[in-house]
Amino acid sequence: MTHVEDELTDQPDCWARAAAEVSRYAGELPVPGERVAIVGCGTSYFMAQAAAALREGAGHGETDAFAASEFPHARAYDRVVALTRSGTTTEVLDLLGRLRGRTRTTVITADPDTPVVESADHVVVLDYADERSVVQTRFATTALTLLRAGLGLHRAGVVADARTALAEPLPPGLVDCGQFTFLGRGWTVGLANEAALKMREASLSWTEAYPAMEYRHGPISIATGSTATWMFGEAPEGLAHQVGATGALWVPGGLDPLAELVRAQRLAVAVAAARGLDPDRPRHLTRSVILAP
Numbered sequence: 001m002t003h004v005e006d007e008l009t010d011q012p013d014c015w016a017r018a019a020a021e022v023s024r025y026a027g028e029l030p031v032p033g034e035r036v037a038i039v040g041c042g043t044s045y046f047m048a049q050a051a052a053a054l055r056e057g058a059g060h061g062e063t064d065a066f067a068a069s070e071f072p073h074a075r076a077y078d079r080v081v082a083l084t085r086s087g088t089t090t091e092v093l094d095l096l097g098r099l100r101g102r103t104r105t106t107v108i109t110a111d112p113d114t115p116v117v118e119s120a121d122h123v124v125v126l127d128y129a130d131e132r133s134v135v136q137t138r139f140a141t142t143a144l145t146l147l148r149a150g151l152g153l154h155r156a157g158v159v160a161d162a163r164t165a166l167a168e169p170l171p172p173g174l175v176d177c178g179q180f181t182f183l184g185r186g187w188t189v190g191l192a193n194e195a196a197l198k199m200r201e202a203s204l205s206w207t208e209a210y211p212a213m214e215y216r217h218g219p220i221s222i223a224t225g226s227t228a229t230w231m232f233g234e235a236p237e238g239l240a241h242q243v244g245a246t247g248a249l250w251v252p253g254g255l256d257p258l259a260e261l262v263r264a265q266r267l268a269v270a271v272a273a274a275r276g277l278d279p280d281r282p283r284h285l286t287r288s289v290i291l292a293p
């Protein structure tokens with residue numbers, strides 16, 4: 001078993017722990033009414049997208065998501081939350097340094113012995129969700145679960161759905177597809193983006209991700225009998241029928257969207273295996289992007 005396989009199967013237990021311990025971090029996480037920005041790089045950026053949409057949708061306050069390198073310094077926020085598994089990502093550290101003394105910051109990380117711990121006002125360490133793999137799975141979803149629980153949006157069924165996602169076989173023919181499109185709505189757009197990233201990183205697949213209502217505006221033109229379209233959450237009316245008419249494989253999101261991401265992680269590993277690739281050694285990637293001065 002690869003590191004990424006081992007780590008993705010541990011997600012239900014990590015999520016249950018994060019939800020159970022969320023009250024410990026009441027002083028570190030955003031409170032209702034704060035204007036918040038959530039930032040990250042790569043996978044953490046996509047989790048930021050999901051968390052921001054969840055928070056604003058729940059009425060807790062205006063919430064934006066940015067890649068750390070694209071933060072708009074002209075805007076005023078009550079708090080900036082940074083997601084970083086390694087705690088060493090250059091863009092995140094640079095941003096926190098610029099915000100010090102003028103904007104309250106919270107960092108959610110997996111490693112307490114990294115520079116990011118000294119760079120933020122508040123630190124949440126999820127060391128039990130740390131990973132050896134370059135390809136992120138359980139840290140990212142556990143951080144999102146913590147934020148989701150902090151909003152009162154986590155339910156016990158999410159963990160049960162994750163166990164189902166790990167136990168049930170993938171849809172027949174899915175691994176053999178030559179292209180994969182992931183669709184989301186609202187907070188699940190970030191999850192769709194992350195699913196596509198997992199496929200690229202682990203299996204070098206041709207993948208795309210879109211807000212579901214945008215799929216009709218051009219991207220559906222690539223759908224054929226050798227492609228798959230996977231919906232995270234409830235699909236727009238009529239879209240499944242339209243995709244089916246192209247001959248493409250339609251994968252409905254029947255589980256909680258975060259559990260659907262677990263299924264997509266499994267698909268990435270399965271496609272990698274079918275192509276003779278090692279998902280623990282993704283091409284051109286390292287566990288953390290550290291830029292030289």
